Amino acid sequence: MSTSTDTSALLDAITVAPEHGRAVPDAASGETIGYVREQTAADLDRAIDRARAAQPGWAGLGHEERARLLHLAADEVDAHAEELALIIAREQGKPLNGPGARFEAGGCAVWIRSAADTVLETEVLFEAEGTRSELHYVPLGVVAAIGPWNWPALIAIWQIAPALRMGNTVVAKPSEYTPLSVLAVVELMNRHLPADVLQVVTGGREVGAAIAAHPGVDKVMFTGSTKTGREIVKGSANNLARLTLELGGNDPGIVLPGSDAKAIAEGLFWGAFINTGQTCAALKRLYVHDSVYEDVVDELSKIAASMQLGPGTSEDSQLGPLSNRQQFDIVTRLVEDARARGARIVTGGEAAPELGAHFYRATIVADIDDGAPLVDEEQFGPVVPVIRYTDVEDAITRANSSEQGLGASVWGDPVEARRVAERIDSGTVWINQHGTLNPMVAFGGVKGSGYGLEFGAHGLKAVAAPKVITI
Structure with missing residues (x-):
């Protein structure tokens, strides 16, 4: 028995006419779901320029206001969770039920709220008579979020939500296999976020290769293969962008x-x-x-x-x-x-x-x-x-x-x-369990599975710059 819930409104908002885009197939049937723009490195340049221009204003709102807007975004995702789940189920192939597409769509809202609500206290490093040294965490600037095709919407949110909470702007690059899921969740979030704070650039290898070395990128978050992760490390050598790499595992x-x-x-x-x-x-x-x-x-x-x-x-x-x-x-x-x-x-x-x-x-x-x-x-x-x-x-x-x-x-x-x-x-x-994740529990790999932590307070620190103020 197939579900009959309509996804046309959300799909119409994120797709383009056939003559202007690339077809995205249903994983099970091969039928075309919709068309997305095949963007280029020049489109990436423009998106990063807009993100840099928007970032000071977004950071200036402060944690409380950013958290309020993120909660509104999470509510919007919840309100359209069934539409989002159906797009995920068609494009990626995972079943609607069990730990599947509805689980992924619902998890997006959970992780957005968790990032908004996680407390990151100022740390007192040293205090003596007449001297106090404090460690604060401030925005990095522009975060590039490169996602995989297996949990496209949820992993995008793992990257996007903490970066936004900490005052960064984000340019997301989804897998060319599953762009619709990411476009859909970003469309829903952007109904409540200021312009250019969160953008998506859809494209192939040319766009992905340009991200790590881009002088306008301050942080790259990547989930994917160890081979591609090594290329991102090489690409970031000149601009010294900070990296969080989740490179899979055996x-x-x-x-x-x-x-x-x-x-x-x-x-x-x-x-x-x-x-x-x-x-x-x-x-x-x-x-x-x-x-x-x-x-x-x-x-x-x-x-x-x-x-x-x-x-x-x-x-x-x-x-x-x-x-x-x-x-x-x-x-x-x-x-x-x-x-x-x-x-x-x-x-x-x-x-x-x-x-x-x-x-x-x-x-x-x-x-x-x-x-x-x-x-x-x-x-x-x-x-x-x-x-x-x-x-x-x-x-x-x-x-x-x-x-x-x-x-x-x-x-x-x-x-x-x-x-x-x-x-x-x-x-x-x-x-006595395997693969269970918690938005408050740090997650990351060692050896060839990459480095850097996501989730909870550790995940917020990973998308911020430490700043010591000594009084």
């Missing part, structure tokens, strides 16, 4: 001996398969102790086989398509390589062409080991490899072997899991 999970496979199976499954596995902090490789290995594989395969696969706009879908052909091809290659190596495809392991071009069945792969590309690379799709181990020390070493370190999880007795968690090289380690 997140490990470790199931300890004695764990109850049935009790943890659902948490493991959704830790890996949220958004059809297309999540930076999803569980990407699962190390399971030999004593519970077959039980965990069996429970996961039962859940995977029961999942309803279908278009995002169907109320019945639990998993959707891969968002684009490039990602579908990556997932197919990795599973076929695992099959050729003799790995056991417990369930799934094949496309579902009867549903559309980018659909792939939920796949559990057993009897595979480190060194296989499915384990060593970030698959970013509906597949999880389950790797057997016999010694916890060995599992920790293997979990830490990746160049990436965004998230990880440990499953089992909480006391023992805590000891293991302290030894895993990741920005976040969850215990």
Whole structure:
């Protein structure tokens, strides 16, 4: 059953006539949803100039007034949450229900309000007779926000909301795969923000490459691949723009001996398969102790086989398509390589062409080991490899072997899991859960997963310049 809620008013506000733009397809059907302008580096220049001109006035409003306007923007997003969710479901492919498009649309308002309400106190660094040194946080200027295609609206808000709260203006550059979701949430916010405080530039690689080196940009926030993150670091060398880089991860999970496979199976499954596995902090490789290995594989395969696969706009879908052909091809290659190596495809392991071009069945792969590309690379799709181990020390070493370190999880007795968690090289380690995020809890990676923190007070500090005043 498909939803019938109309999105035409919001779409009309963010799209252009076919002769003036590039077609954006529905991830499930390939049908054109709308057209967006294919902007250029010259358009970026103009947007940054307008943002620089608007920034002093926006900063001058003060925290209280900026927070009030952000609350109005959040209310507007809430009022149009169903329209926004439908755009996300069509363009990106995630199902409306569960941890899907409605969850993403609602999360946008939650994160806007959190950024508006988070208290950032002045810090007294030193105080003695006749002297007091205080640490304040002041706006940087213009923040460039470069987002990915997997959670397009929500991750854009993770970048935009704290930057605006701290008095910066923002120029957002969405993925060329999912520009409509970002245009839609920005359109809703801009109904309450001053002109040019928040802008979107839609375009391809030319625009993205021009951002990091742009002399008018004071901060770049980027979520995407490690490869592109390295290029952004190089590009920022001349203008010394500050950076927050969330570069994805090949997140490990470790199931300890004695764990109850049935009790943890659902948490493991959704830790890996949220958004059809297309999540930076999803569980990407699962190390399971030999004593519970077959039980965990069996429970996961039962859940995977029961999942309803279908278009995002169907109320019945639990998993959707891969968002684009490039990602579908990556997932197919990795599973076929695992099959050729003799790995056991417990369930799934094949496309579902009867549903559309980018659909792939939920796949559990057993009897595979480190060194296989499915384990060593970030698959970013509906597949999880389950790797057997016999010694916890060995599992920790293997979990830490990746160049990436965004998230990880440990499953089992909480006391023992805590000891293991302290030894895993990741920005976040969850215990008996995976991938849960909180707008007040700092989030960021280590190693090849980037640097800088988002969310809460740490996220506000990341989009501001520290300033010491000594009296």
